[in-house]
Amino acid sequence: MTDMASLMEDRAAAKVISDNLRKPVDWDSPKIARNIKKRYAAERRFKIYGLAAIFLALTALFVLAGSIGSKGYSAFYQTYVQLEVTFDKSVIDPDGTGDPEVIGRANYDGLIKSALRERFPDVTARRDKRNLYGIVSGGASYDLRERVLENPSLIGQTRSVWLISGDDFDMLNKGYIDPAVPEGDRRLNDQEVGWYNELVADGAVDKQFHARFFTNGDSREPELAGIWGAAVGSFYTLIVTLALSFPIGVLAAIYLEEFAPKNRFTQIVEVNINNLAAVPSIVFGLLGLEVYLNVMHLPRSAPVVGGLTLALMTLPTIIIASRAAIKAVPPSIRQAALGLGASPVQTVTHHVLPLAMPGILTGTIIGMAQALGETAPLLMIGMVAFIVDVPGSALDPATVLPVQIYLWADSPERAFVEKTSAAIMVLLAFLVLMNGLAVYLRKKFERKW
Amino acid sequence: MAAVSQSAMTAEPSVEKPKMTARNLDLFYSDNQALFEVNLDIAEKQVTALIGPSGCGKSTFLRCMNRMNDTIDGVTIKGDVTLDGRDIYDKRIDVVQLRARIGMVFQKPNPFPKTIYDNVAYGPRIHGLVNSRDELDEIVMTSLERAGLLKEVKDRLQSPATGLSGGQQQRLCIARAVAVSPEVILMDEPCSALDPIATAKVEELIDELRSNYTIVIVTHSMQQAARVSQRTAFFHLGKLVEVGETDQIFTNPKDERTKGYITGRFG
Numbered sequence: 001m002t003d004m005a006s007l008m009e010d011r012a013a014a015k016v017i018s019d020n021l022r023k024p025v026d027w028d029s030p031k032i033a034r035n036i037k038k039r040y041a042a043e044r045r046f047k048i049y050g051l052a053a054i055f056l057a058l059t060a061l062f063v064l065a066g067s068i069g070s071k072g073y074s075a076f077y078q079t080y081v082q083l084e085v086t087f088d089k090s091v092i093d094p095d096g097t098g099d100p101e102v103i104g105r106a107n108y109d110g111l112i113k114s115a116l117r118e119r120f121p122d123v124t125a126r127r128d129k130r131n132l133y134g135i136v137s138g139g140a141s142y143d144l145r146e147r148v149l150e151n152p153s154l155i156g157q158t159r160s161v162w163l164i165s166g167d168d169f170d171m172l173n174k175g176y177i178d179p180a181v182p183e184g185d186r187r188l189n190d191q192e193v194g195w196y197n198e199l200v201a202d203g204a205v206d207k208q209f210h211a212r213f214f215t216n217g218d219s220r221e222p223e224l225a226g227i228w229g230a231a232v233g234s235f236y237t238l239i240v241t242l243a244l245s246f247p248i249g250v251l252a253a254i255y256l257e258e259f260a261p262k263n264r265f266t267q268i269v270e271v272n273i274n275n276l277a278a279v280p281s282i283v284f285g286l287l288g289l290e291v292y293l294n295v296m297h298l299p300r301s302a303p304v305v306g307g308l309t310l311a312l313m314t315l316p317t318i319i320i321a322s323r324a325a326i327k328a329v330p331p332s333i334r335q336a337a338l339g340l341g342a343s344p345v346q347t348v349t350h351h352v353l354p355l356a357m358p359g360i361l362t363g364t365i366i367g368m369a370q371a372l373g374e375t376a377p378l379l380m381i382g383m384v385a386f387i388v389d390v391p392g393s394a395l396d397p398a399t400v401l402p403v404q405i406y407l408w409a410d411s412p413e414r415a416f417v418e419k420t421s422a423a424i425m426v427l428l429a430f431l432v433l434m435n436g437l438a439v440y441l442r443k444k445f446e447r448k449w
Numbered sequence: 450m451a452a453v454s455q456s457a458m459t460a461e462p463s464v465e466k467p468k469m470t471a472r473n474l475d476l477f478y479s480d481n482q483a484l485f486e487v488n489l490d491i492a493e494k495q496v497t498a499l500i501g502p503s504g505c506g507k508s509t510f511l512r513c514m515n516r517m518n519d520t521i522d523g524v525t526i527k528g529d530v531t532l533d534g535r536d537i538y539d540k541r542i543d544v545v546q547l548r549a550r551i552g553m554v555f556q557k558p559n560p561f562p563k564t565i566y567d568n569v570a571y572g573p574r575i576h577g578l579v580n581s582r583d584e585l586d587e588i589v590m591t592s593l594e595r596a597g598l599l600k601e602v603k604d605r606l607q608s609p610a611t612g613l614s615g616g617q618q619q620r621l622c623i624a625r626a627v628a629v630s631p632e633v634i635l636m637d638e639p640c641s642a643l644d645p646i647a648t649a650k651v652e653e654l655i656d657e658l659r660s661n662y663t664i665v666i667v668t669h670s671m672q673q674a675a676r677v678s679q680r681t682a683f684f685h686l687g688k689l690v691e692v693g694e695t696d697q698i699f700t701n702p703k704d705e706r707t708k709g710y711i712t713g714r715f716g
């Protein structure tokens with residue numbers, strides 16, 4: 001009967017409140033008008049702040065892209081010089097064997113040098129000659145060799161050939177060396193500038209698309225240095241990182257969200273995962289050095305080790321993002337599945353995971369993008385190194401894109417400045433590609449159901 | 450306390466051939482007791498309505514009957530719940546199979562974000578109830594038919610279930626539950642999100658389903674309880690206050706609280 005009484009009491013209380021509410025409100029009073037005005041002003045202010053923020057962000061992006069683009073675009077072109085090269089039989093294949101091995105071993109450098117001497121016959125001093133040879137890149141001899149190996153009938157003929165130029169010459173042609181500056185302050189002396197002008201007058205200087213930049217590994221010669229080695233290194237490293245951190249991260253997130261009992265232990269695990277996400281990346285590098293190199297004796301400088309190390313770094317990111325995505329799946333879906341007699345694992349794999357996938361993928365790609373731009377941990381495991389060969393597998397020594405950028409930015413040659421910017425452009429292109437992939441996957445999974 | 454002994458006296462839990470029984474059921478959410486010594490029988494092939502003020506433990510009790518409370522952290526349960534005389538909290542009982550035998554329809558329609566067809570087909574698929582595509586089609590069609598939805602959706606079985614109206618979604622959820630041929634269907638306020646027309650359809654459906662299934666329904670609508678159920682149980686503050694034939698509960702309640710609740714709502 002006490003319950004009955006309380007029911008009645010509740011009803012009485014509700015009546016008092018509703019009586020109070022019945023007092024009429026004057027919607028035209030100045031107080032209300034002021035209130036409305038204030039609200040409008042606040043909304044206008046908010047809009048202005050928002051627009052200003054977007055404007056700032058866009059300007060920053062624009063300036064960044066503009067400065068990198070304007071500095072870097074010239075790296076995609078390379079100066080070539082046209083010379084009359086005599087494919088002297090006595091140099092290439094004196095015995096007329098036609099054996100590719102003999103042809104391959106010939107002194108093509110000598111051919112180029114004699115072509116240069118012929119082009120500028122009045123250069124005689126030793127020092128001047130050395131400068132003269134600098135017009136053409138040291139890499140040009142490989143081109144000639146390829147050419148002759150492909151077409152041995154060239155032997156004995158004289159042909160005009162476009163040869164890749166040296167870096168200083170290239171810089172002059174691209175306008176980065178100003179001939180108006182006093183002779184002592186520039187990399188090329190008056191004589192060299194004179195040769196350049198002569199060649200230009202003959203139409204023997206040209207800029208061509210610089211495919212080498214996209215196919216070569218690193219080199220000491222700027223005109224021969226390419227991004228491909230670092231790109232492949234980055235690719236292998238990221239594959240290893242993804243292959244490790246994605247499954248482990250997603251499984252950990254599923255376990256923590258869906259199966260783990262909520263007790264002190266899981267709480268500690270949770271807190272520590274969040275802490276790990278905040279650990280400076282170089283610490284992971286030290287861990288990688290100690291565990292993978294010193295204990296497990298994996299090859300130094302190899303993408304496997306880089307990938308393993310970066311996986312440690314991306315794991316917390318992926319776990320946190322995946323947990324958030326899993327948590328966002330409405331509980332009603334789980335209840336529906338469990339209520340039908342689906343096992344917990346079926347519930348997760350059939351319903352929760354597909355719905356969480358877009359979020360998980362977004363987190364993963366953010367983690368991958370972080371890993372792609374990371375240099376500090378790689379420093380510790382020897383991936384900051386000058387490596388000429390394009391890696392053939394994840395076990396070969398390699399470097400990665402951001403490290404390549406760092407190495408080039410650190411090089412003294414003027415020609416590496418544009419390479420640096422160009423490498424940044426390639427790195428950014430990779431990032432845009434990855435983000436595009438993220439958007440695509442998200443759309444796909446969202447539509448799938 | 451007086452209330453406890455009173456409830457024990459007025460409650461009349463037994464029926465002749467119960468499909469499910471609850472005996473001395475206590476339930477705790479961590480330290481809060483939500484159910485106190487509930488004794489209730491669910492008669493076979495009848496509709497049993499659970500009524501009572503908000504927060505009195507109706508949903509909690511319903512979840513005990515297919516062990517959905519297992520999924521909530523910190524729940525402890527004392528007492529027995531049986532299905533066909535077997536304790537469903539026995540260690541040897543397979544929860545997954547149990548939930549296939551005792552289907553559940555929730556307060557808010559919760560179709561999977563898949564096609565209409567896949568929603569209904571999901572249960573039979575995971576339990577391996579069918580051997581061929583044709584058989585599955587057959588089950589899907591009959592389930593939709595039973596849920597009174599077939600006519601409305603037969604041309605768009607492959608379109609997303611979330612595109613259906615609220616009432617249609619709820620009937621789809623019923624079809625989904627029916628598709629695994631459960632013996633008991635538990636419904637937690639299945640009409641609370643529906644308009645009167647959709648509600649009428651679902652009620653009609655419940656009445657038809659009664660011939661094949663044992664149904665327990667939680668409802669806040671006295672009229673609904675009166676319309677669809679044969680037996681009604683009134684819960685208050687975690688206790689089963691009174692249970693009996695629906696007619697008797699509504700026309701001649703024995704307990705003061707039952708009377709107060711019912712008349713309060715009507716008047």
Ligand SMILES: Nc1ncnc2c1ncn2[C@@H]1O[C@H](COP(=O)(O)OP(=O)(O)OP(=O)(O)O)[C@@H](O)[C@H]1O
Nearest residue numbers: 478481483501502503504505506507508509510521
């Ligand atoms: N998951 C939970 N954790 C803790 N306490 C809960 C939980 N679910 C319900 N309770 C508590 O148990 C009591 C009974 O809740 P229950 O949901 O069973 O009520 P109900 O009768 O279904 O109410 P309604 O008619 O509003 O749905 C309430 O006091 C509620 O606060």
Ligand SMILES: [Mg+2]
Nearest residue numbers: 507508509637
């Ligand atoms: Mg409820």
